Amino acid sequence: MSLLNSVLGTISPSRFRHSFEDPRAPDHELPLYRSPSTSPSPSQAPRIPLSIASTVLWSVPPAHFKPAARVPDDLLALHRRARHLEQQLQELLDAQADGLMSGLAGKDSNKSDDLVSNGSTTPTVSSVRSSSRSGDSDTASHSLPRKKKVGLTAARKGIYKRIQQLASVKAEELNYLDQDLHDLDGIVGQTDTWTKKRARLEQKIREIEQGESNFARTKALHTEASNLERAIRQKEDELAALKARHRSVLSELESGENAVEAKLSSYKTSLAILDRNVASFLARPPDTSHVSLSPSSYLSLPPPRRTLDMAYEYWADEHTQLVDKCEQVDIERAALDEGAILWNDVVRRITSFETVLQDMMQPSSAALAPANIIAKMDATIKYLEEKVNFVKSRDWNLLFLAIGAELEAFKQGKDVLEDAFDLKTSKKGKVRAVESLVGADVDETHADGEEEVSRSAIRIPQSPPKPSASPPKPQPNFFDTDNEDPDPELMISHQDTDTD
Incomplete structure (x- = not known):
């Protein structure tokens, strides 16, 4: 009780109750439940249909407002x-x-x-x-009750x-903020890791798709296959040898294309997994007790409009502040x-x-x-x-x-x-x-x-x-x-x- 009195001081019960209430609580509370027994039955109160004007007036979809971020209870306390x-x-x-002035004026002697x-x-x-x-001033000071002076x-x-x-x-507030800082360090590090990994994967995909060596080799094999086909028709006597060479070239071409497809499939799968993780992170930001300090509107944007770069800038700014x-x-x-x-x-x-x-x-x-x-x-x-x-x-x-x-x-x-x-x-x-x-x-x-x-x-x-x-x-x-x-x-x- 001594600790509670030192923190709360002389607060009345009504002020003590209202000091812990959130003024924005009625805006997002559930409606009161009404028992079926209290609602009037159809026989007791006939239902009257609404007018056309009120039906049209109230058919406008309500506007959605995002409530302001609540300060954690510990930090608020x-x-x-x-x-x-x-x-x-x-x-x-x-x-x-007052004590110094009264001591100088000599009114309380x-x-x-x-x-x-x-x-x-x-x-x-x-x-x-x-x-x-001093007697006259004492008589006047005791005529009316007044609060005890310190x-x-x-x-x-x-x-x-x-x-x-x-x-x-x-000191307690600093300890509390240190925990928020630790959480933001992990979030900023994760977003930075994902950004760098995405860049490396995209670079590898571009290198494989636009590689000059694979493209030149594939084109050369196609050209050689066409030439061999014409040679087969022109040189019937060399048909056996040419068919053998033809099968060999086609086999080499197929193996090369399969190898390229296998590499692309692996990297594309990794990129798809990364995109799913990033999309989940952007749609549902991490649940922390941190109160937003930057004026950025990143969290108020719809999830489809958020990007990983915007997330990194937002969380990095929060970390700095x-x-x-x-x-x-x-x-x-x-x-x-x-x-x-x-x-x-x-x-x-x-x-x-x-x-x-x-x-x-x-x-x-x-x-x-x-x-x-x-x-x-x-x-x-x-x-x-x-x-x-x-x-x-x-x-x-x-x-x-x-x-x-x-x-x-x-x-x-x-x-x-x-x-x-x-x-x-x-x-x-x-x-x-x-x-x-x-x-x-x-x-x-x-x-x-x-x-x-x-x-x-x-x-x-x-x-x-x-x-x-x-x-x-x-x-x-x-x-x-x-x-x-x-x-x-x-x-x-x-x-x-x-x-x-």
Whole structure:
């Protein structure tokens, strides 16, 4: 049941039943059986003949439409599992964004020790100021029942888990497609063998029928027989000798013709057997679970119009496209595996910083200097920026959104901490603190580059924001809703893909 729940999720019984039904099933189902006892007898309902207009109207033969190829149940189940996991990923991303935004806005503060209770320890205005106004928001939030929200920590763990599950689904799909590829290899090889064998047999037949040596010898024997016949009539005295020679020539001619006929019969029989096998193959293509990928109309043609060359081109095209699809699925699986490891490292780095910050906020712990906290936050922001640039270069939109949201939350949290602690340290001190965390063994040129990054990333506003005004909503590029990439391809950049 746990595996079924993880695949199907919260689906109602009616939606669960309809998800496995084929919308095209009524088009090719058999009519319902009606019992003879339910049909009216001639005495109960007299039969009324149809009108002439309706008889002529419905006498037109119905048009035959070939139903579209059905996707195998195993492959369809894998596609549904992938779409369900992608939907859960979208929901977890929304929950992550909500958790980060609520942590920044400070709307869910319930602790008396100025800590946010939404699952994230990223500092906000409410974490460093008085939380006396949290009672009013709690009363308003409990006035109406609402769906249980997923916390930020649960959303992060859920994203990692769903990415792993989606990678497993892609691996199962690759194994399934490998079996189709194996079947198509055999079909393409068989058609190629038949084509080459047919060409060799036809070539042999032409060589035998149009051979110059046999034709010249046969013609010479006929001419000699005619000459001998005339010589027999002209030379009665040589009749005995000429008749003997005549019988010898006729015997040699007959043996030659018999040999030719025997060879032709053998090759023609082989060609007839081959033609029967090819005709059977063209009339009834092999029954495989492969779904057609090419737009060719070969299978929709009537069997008499199909040729062996058309069959070879069709199956070879199917083989090529299936090989490309297998390679694409393998690339997606590798990207998902690598992305899961990268996301796990980012979450560990963020969780480590949040643990340090939470320990600092405890009343019993020894408080660290605010400058050290800001320096640690700068190091974490720089780490997140490197990861965002990396996933952006790989076109991993899913991780770009997730890590970008964490980066934006850290930047805003840093501004809030600077305003709350009223830090007025010089830029030189901030640069020295960041360099001590990132690494003090870099050369002078690299240190100058880090100084420019720190100066652009650490900016203290001229005046703190008003307490009554809420912080403006961030509008980074990674929250852009105009991105219409399909959900299954969030981790991969495709140059030319084909949807199902």
